[in-house]
Amino acid sequence: MGKPTSAIQLWIGRWPEIAQQAPPWHEGLSTRTMHCLSEAGITSREALVEAWENGRIQRGQPTGIGVSRLVELRHWLANTGTAFAPAPTKTMIIELSLDAEAALNHLKKASGQNASQLISQLLVEADEINRSD
Known part of the structure; x- marks a missing residue:
């Protein structure tokens, strides 16, 4: 291991103490996200939940928090x-070819969903497929 035997013996002796330590509250969040949160004074799960529920976390706020x-x-x-209220949506203008518009109209009739719901669902599903490749 490239360490002196005495250091390894000390570490093994402390193992029961180390094993009893709880993982950090932010385990599972990226380092960059944790940095953005700590810069904003959010240092616990409870503070994060409160900030989320009070709307203090949104696009661009705190600094470095993007989509x-x-x-x-939200996933974490x-x-x-x-359980929390969903994040607000963002209005976007998109251009569709005639074929895409016809397909969207067909999907609206077949599913009973509106265009925004369908496009959002299709984008998320496509992203999940790409991430699994």
Whole structure:
């Protein structure tokens, strides 16, 4: 291991103490996200939940929190047992070819969903497929 035997013996002797330590509250969040949160004074899970619920976490706030970090935080909170209101949506203008518009209209009729719901669902599903490759 490249370490003196005495150091390894000391580490092995402390193993029961080390094993009893709880993981950090932010385990599972990226280092960059943790840096953004700590810069904003968010240093516990409870403070993060409170900031999320009070709307202090949104696009660009705190500094460094963009869309991908919001998604990361939302997934992390959901996976660690926090129920919360969904993040607000963002209006975007898109251009569709005639074929794409016809397909969207067909999907709207077939599913009963509106165009925004369908496009959002398709984008998220496509991203999940790409991430699994």
